[in-house]
Amino acid sequence: MISKLKYILLLFFIAISLNAQxxxxxxxxxxxxxxxxxxxxxxxxxxxxxxxxxxxxxxxxxxxxxxxxxxxxxxxxxxxxxxxxxxxxxxxxxxxxxxxxxxxxxxxxxxxxxxxxxxxxxxxxxxxxTIEINAQGDIQDVKAPLKIQLDWLMILLIILIVVVVIVGVYFLYRYYRKKKLGIVPQKKIIKLPPYRIALDSLSELETKKLWQQGMIKEYHSEITGIIRKYFEDKFNFRALEMTSSEVLLSLKNINDTREIVEITDEFLNNADLVKFAKFKPIPTINEDMMKQAYEIVNKTKVEEEVKVETLEVKNV
Incomplete structure (x- = not known):
């Protein structure tokens, strides 16, 4: 009986030890x-x-x-x-x-x-x-055209238009008068290369600090707009009107842009997620977007001198 009791106690202490570990x-x-x-x-x-x-x-x-x-x-x-x-x-x-x-x-x-x-x-x-879209809920009747009553605001607007027309006629008169006297100055137009315009725009966007103020969607929309405009001016295809996949396809067909296809794909994909899938990027992704934008421009830019075009106005 004592041996049996010792055996039961031994099993009890072993169980406690196993449970503790x-x-x-x-x-x-x-x-x-x-x-x-x-x-x-x-x-x-x-x-x-x-x-x-x-x-x-x-x-x-x-x-x-x-x-x-x-x-x-x-x-x-x-x-x-x-x-x-x-x-x-x-x-x-x-x-x-x-x-x-x-x-x-x-x-x-x-x-x-x-x-x-x-x-x-x-x-x-x-x-x-995915986000559920209620197609029926988005269909609305066409609203009737607004009727604008002729009031004092309209009268002031008409007066303002008349003043603008008079001022315009005055400056046209002065222009043609100078033209007859042969003193019309030459006009100089400074034309910046596309990469300079893009880099200046990116620098200006950084100073706005949009994503730091919670304006994530506005930040991604503006930065992709800068790069799309750069593609349009630099490589002569309508990047602003294309989808992201169409932009990538156009870049693949240009020899000078093949090295930026992969980084452009990641760049546009992150922006599309923010705009269409309510993706909330962490701060490092927003910072990477700016780094990628600079890299896209710097890898494809060709150093050019700033062109100054002179527009000559000849007297008739």
């Missing part, structure tokens, strides 16, 4: 329903005894169904002999799908034990959806 892990996301381009916050919660070495694999290699953005600082707490750790990662996804974030293995070594043990991370299921 257990390692647990739990994975979750901040929600299960996302829109394309949203940030997906993925959290790993680990609990393990002190003096235990944990080996967490590279999260980018373990989770390939999502696009990795960054890892946030680790939060660590200790309670008695137990360590509690929170590791948070930010992902995103740019197409709609039912996604299962896979589980993976985390190896650990208990104090004084060189043999690795492991614990499995649980999989997490989420849904990534």
């Amino acid at each position: 257990s390692v647990t892990v739990f994975a979750n996301t901040d929600t299960t329903d996302y829109i394309v381009g949203d940030y997906i916050y993925y959290t790993l919660e680990l609990n393990y005894p002190k003096n235990t070495r944990i080996e967490i694999p590279q999260i980018q290699d373990s989770i390939t169904v999502l696009d990795f953005i960054k890892e946030e600082p680790v939060v660590s707490e200790e309670s008695g002999n137990t360590v509690h750790i929170l590791r948070k990662y930010i992902f995103s996804k740019y197409d709609s799908a039912d996604v299962t974030i896979p589980g993976f293995r985390i190896n650990y070594f208990l104090d004084g034990n060189s043999e690795p043990q492991f614990v499995n991370v649980n999989p997490v299921k989420i849904i990534v959806r």
Whole structure:
């Protein structure tokens, strides 16, 4: 009877010892329903005894169904002999799908034990959806034309127009009078090359600090407009009227631009995500957009002297 009691007590203390040395892990996301381009916050919660070495694999290699953005600082707490750790990662996804974030293995070594043990991370299921558009809700009746009543504001406008016409006639009279006297000055037009116009515009955009003030969409719209205008002036195709894919196709057909096709693809894709998928880029992406814009111009520019064209006006 005493031997049996000793055996039961031994099993009890072994169970307590094993429980005290257990390692647990739990994975979750901040929600299960996302829109394309949203940030997906993925959290790993680990609990393990002190003096235990944990080996967490590279999260980018373990989770390939999502696009990795960054890892946030680790939060660590200790309670008695137990360590509690929170590791948070930010992902995103740019197409709609039912996604299962896979589980993976985390190896650990208990104090004084060189043999690795492991614990499995649980999989997490989420849904990534596109923005639903209500086509019927966007259809509206044509509004009737507004009727403008002739009031004092209209009278003042008419007076202003008359004054402008009189001033214009006066300056035309002076112009033709000088022309008859042969003293019409020559006009000089300074024509900057496309790369100078683009670089000046990018410098001016930087000083506005749009994305730093929360105007993300305006920033991406203006910076892509500068580069599209540069393509149009430099390579003579209608980049301002084309889609991003059409712009890339045109660049591939020009020998001097093939080296910028890849960076232009990334540049235009980021801008399209902001404008059409409500993508909220982190600050480094906004900074990279400016660096890429400068790189596109600098790699394709040809140093030219500023042209000064003289417009000669001859007397008749």
